[in-house]
Amino acid sequence: MPSVLSGARRIVVKVGSSLVTNEGRGVDAAAIGNWSRQLAALAATGRELVMVSSGAIAEGMKRLGWAQRPKELHELQAAAAVGQMGLVQMYESRLSEHGMASAQVLLTHADLADRERYLNARSTLLTLLALKVIPVINENDTVVTDEIRFGDNDTLGALVANLVDADAYVILTDQRGLYSADPRKDPQARFIDEATAGDPALEAMAGGAGSSIGRGGMLTKILAAKRAAGSGTSTVIAWGREPDVLLRLASGEAIGTALLAGTPKLAARKQWMLDxxxxxxxxxxxxxxxxxxxxxxxxxxxxxxxxxxxxxxxxxxxxxxxxxxxxxxxxxxxxxxxxxxxxxxxxxxxxxxxxxxxxxxxxxxxxxxxxx
Structure with a gap:
């Protein structure tokens, strides 16, 4: 498999709610510390890292004592407001333990759809990366309604990858990667090691709802990889609790499912302008x-x-x-x-x-x- 991360200088990493909050039991300090250690090690090699993290609503549910994800919008927003406090504190403390500075950035899809706000967000993120700071990005669920109802951080991560011209996008999830069918129901299901992002067959393979904690299933990850590929960014979907998953991917090891961009990064950007x-x-x-x-x-x-x-x-x-x-x-x-x-x-x-x-x-x- 062509190594997606081994030659990547700028990498966006997205982690899902179930991983960040240990299946909803609260912010997982050990897991975030483990990813922070790996991010710091990659930064020491000259790479630039951006973390897109779910978990604010899940952490807020835990702090508020809610066992089920609420359906009312104002309750979702309240949970996000409460949970964001613990989430950003944990990333800041764990990254600082490894000598890394961090910054909280709250974005919405609307920020990246408006060209002026797009440029403002891009300038801020590129400045942070130049300063050797790791941005920790989440959707601004507290105030924006459509992101809570329809959004997912898989898509936000892809938009961020496009925003900063990332070389690679890593989606860490609670699944090993993509199968040709649901392995729990089909014993003949085949694991997909590598494919081309945007291949319509992938969408047919994926599907099903996400966990009770998060919103995104495998289909959202496939569609996010397709979106990232539009700017020439390849994606890897891998199990977030795989030992040293980021370091091993960066060393060239084949882990998870690699969804390769069919268009080189520079060519994709040029084509977008020319279109x-x-x-x-x-x-x-x-x-x-x-x-x-x-x-x-x-x-x-x-x-x-x-x-x-x-x-x-x-x-x-x-x-x-x-x-x-x-x-x-x-x-x-x-x-x-x-x-x-x-x-x-x-x-x-x-x-x-x-x-x-x-x-x-x-x-x-x-x-x-x-x-x-």
Whole structure:
């Protein structure tokens, strides 16, 4: 099996409620400590790690003395609010024991659907990773209704993997991986070691409800892997209590089910940019900026922009054109068209003085720019 993690530099790890809370009996300090130890060991090799953790509602249920997951929305939100306290405290203390700094990040699917909030979340997470901090991410179940009713952290983990351009996505669950059928009912069920993410046959194999503690079953994991593969990220589904599962995966050992992305990461990102048939705007840049983009792989700075065309918002895909009108690149704008007009031909250190604030020093960061 091609090693998904051995060459991965940036890895998103998702753990389910049943693992985090020991089947609902409360936050499992030993389990979180074990994963924290492995994350610290991987970080020591230069890898960047993001943890997406379920368990807030389950921990809140335990603290409130509830044996069954409530159905009323306000009770779910109350459980999430109570449980989030214990969950984040446990991650902070266990990661610090291994010399790792951590940060709590609460996200919703809506944060990643809105382009401006998407860029804000991306900038925050990439800054944390650059600072050697491990973000611990959960859905903001306390205030957002649709995530509790329909959301699952398998999908959130895939969205985060896309958000930070992860090389690999690991879903740790209470199952060994994917089988061709339910092994409890079909003795002929075959374990799937490797497959291509997005293969329709996988969805037929998966199915069934999740545990009484969590919401996600195997089908949500298959669909999450398909979503992650859209940006070129491969996924591994593995048993979370497998000894040193993360370290062994990173060493190249075949554990669980590997769902490989059919499109290379850079090609997927480029294709996503190129798929925009209608752009809301463009910028015309001078020859010096063209050379820096094409030859040096640099970001697009405001000082190289001579003209701003159209009416775009922060986070929109815009075209980058030469002064003669030839499109040379596309990228995500860090500033709106109105803001870009104010900072065009100006050095980056003047952005705050001109706008009253500064999102980033670049008009388009090189990680969000694709040459044509």
């Amino acid at each position: 925009h048939l209608q752009l809301k705007g463009a910028v015309a840049v001078d020859d010096g900026a063209v050379a820096k983009l094409r030859d040096d792989g640099k970001s697009l700075l405001p000082i190289g922009v001579h003209e701003v065309q159209g009416d775009f918002s922060r986070g929109d895909v815009i075209a980058v054109r030469t002064l003669a009108g030839h499109e040379i690149a596309r990228g995500l704008a860090n500033y709106s068209a109105a803001e870009a007009r104010l900072i065009a031909r100006k050095p980056s250190h003047q952005i705050e003085a001109l706008l009253g604030y500064a999102n980033e020093p670049e008009l388009i960061d090189r990680t969000n720019l694709v040459l044509i």
